[in-house]
Amino acid sequence: MENRRSYFSNVERKSISPSAIVIGGGFAGIAAAHALRNASFQVVLLESRDRIGGRVSTDYSFGFPVDLGASWLHGVCEDNPLAPLIGRLGLPLYRTSGDNSVLFDHDLESYALFDTDGHQVPQELVQKIGDVFETILRETDKVRRECNDDMSIAQAISIVLERCPELRQEGLSHNVLQWYLCRMEGWFATDADTISLKNWDQEVLLPGGHGLMVRGYRPVINTLAKGLDIRLHHRVTKILRHKKGVEVTVENGKTFVADAAIITVPLGVLKANSIKFEPRLPEWKEEAIRELAIGTENKIALHFDKVFWPNVEFIGVVSSTTYGCSYFLNLHKATGHPVLVYMPAGRLAHDIEKMSDEAAAKFAFLQLKRILPDASEPFYVGTAEAQLLYLNLRPN
Ligand SMILES: Cc1cc2nc3c(=O)[nH]c(=O)nc-3n(C[C@H](O)[C@H](O)[C@H](O)COP(=O)(O)OP(=O)(O)OC[C@H]3O[C@@H](n4cnc5c(N)ncnc54)[C@H](O)[C@@H]3O)c2cc1C
Structure with a gap:
């Protein structure tokens, strides 16, 4: 069981594999956590909502899947990192255009x-x-x-x-x-x-045109998420970076410690300053966050x-x-x-x-x-x- 201050903090991190905290359980966060785990990192993913997927959200309440977020694969070609997975899962794509x-x-x-x-x-x-x-x-x-x-x-x-x-x-x-x-x-x-x-x-854009996920994106998200340590209802409020790594605090006060953190929250969350960074982000990053719009x-x-x-x-x-x-x-x-x-x-x-x-x-x-x-x-x-x-x- 974790205590209030630890994800990895009670172990001697030097003697074990490196650790990372991924913040945000959308496609970017799930894919990052998946890749890190495959590279032998110890990973925990913190997601604020009660579900993973973020702006990918397949709804089944009609009795069949309907994507309310992303629904197209743009760039239907082998170089698309999602293509092998979609192929392996046997998920059909409806081609809407061959235009790149x-x-x-x-x-x-x-x-x-x-x-x-x-x-x-x-x-x-x-x-x-x-x-x-x-x-x-x-x-x-x-x-x-x-x-x-x-x-x-x-x-x-x-x-x-x-x-x-x-x-x-x-x-x-x-x-x-x-x-x-x-x-x-x-x-x-x-x-x-x-x-x-x-x-x-x-x-x-990758070549190969555009295809609609006929059965929705949920199976892709679920497959990538399989076996990951995912904590739902964990809204990150503070990220502290120091020489030895990072400390990430969530809304209820719990703190997670690791060698590094990967932040995949949407730009809107960063613009709203709802996560406090210590030390502050470099000026050029803050400027980019200010200047980009959503x-x-x-x-x-x-x-x-x-x-x-x-x-x-x-x-x-x-x-x-x-x-x-x-x-x-x-x-x-x-x-x-x-x-x-x-x-x-x-x-x-x-x-x-x-x-x-x-x-x-x-x-x-x-x-x-x-x-x-x-x-x-x-x-x-x-x-x-x-x-x-x-x-x-x-x-x-
Ligand atoms: C209506 C719509 C249609 C779209 N259609 C397509 C399409 O057809 N094809 C396509 O390729 N793209 C499409 N997109 C874009 C695509 O959905 C996004 O680019 C992609 O899903 C973004 O993934 P992400 O992981 O970067 O961000 P998100 O999916 O937004 O994930 C970020 C996650 O961070 C979590 N989070 C936020 N704040 C915190 C916090 N403080 N602590 C912890 N977690 C936090 C959020 O809850 C969320 O789960 C569409 C987007 C929308 C809105």
Whole structure:
């Protein structure tokens, strides 16, 4: 049994294998603890919540798995560290796109877009404006090369549209363009006026395109976590570093001691200063924590008794502003279950978070009703807890 001050402190650490404390039980923490244990470290993982997985969360309350956090494997190739494990577990992936860029994780032909009066946008227009959007983004690269200072992608797009009036769109075409921008905002979980022109495409993605985890990510997390010493309900409040190692204190006052600690809590937790570091983190790290921003993306899964929507991967609502646009992932296509997942991001997601879960689900359903007036009520009515999935995936 551990006492109040020890995880490893009562043993002579020099004579045994090195020790580490991993803080945070999301993918990063679980993978780090798994790797350290395989390298013969003594490891304990401290997680604040009552479950592991963090922003990976597979819900089974519909009677089948629905991922409320991460659900795509981006970069379906052998170099992806998750690929061998997913293969070994026999977990199927539904390929949504072979494209290696961050923006086109679904092929353009897999969209059905509607205007707010419920008229479907002709597919040729969807494709055409998709190409225009790509051209505009290519043009923003010129703006980037001309300017030393960073600006938002929204600002750069305005400059491009000033310079190249032939790329400006009117009416329905404008609304479709806004929808593409809304999808981009979804990727970055923030509005276009806060996406950095300098950095938005600097992430190096593995090749192989994008695949949806048909049976959810939970089995992957559980497999990596097998046999690890995981302490749930252990919210870390203080990390003390000294010559001999680290002391990590959790909310109830208990202290864990080890040679090193690995911190995998979300940026939002670090920004909120809810963990005290002694000594303070180096200035450059504190500055990075201050300067980086975090976004919001939510998922609301609606379970229906039957499919009444088009057999496409994404159903979208186009509008004159990105705030008014929305989209639903059609899980039926990948899993065979009649579920649509509404995925708001940025300011819209923030506003929806202020609603009750039930109101948020109703809001999502109303977006659907606008384009598919015959939509039947989702199952959740009356048994909200069991049938409605809503998860606020902000960091704690
Ligand atoms: C809605 C949504 C959809 C997404 N879709 C995808 C996708 O399809 N594909 C993809 O690759 N990525 C996706 N992502 C991103 C992906 O989920 C995250 O990048 C990834 O899960 C982050 O893992 P992590 O371990 O770094 O952080 P987290 O998963 O956030 O884990 C951090 C852990 O630290 C714990 N913690 C916080 N504070 C403390 C504390 N003081 N003490 C102890 N523990 C603490 C938290 O409870 C949490 O469990 C999505 C994210 C969201 C929100």
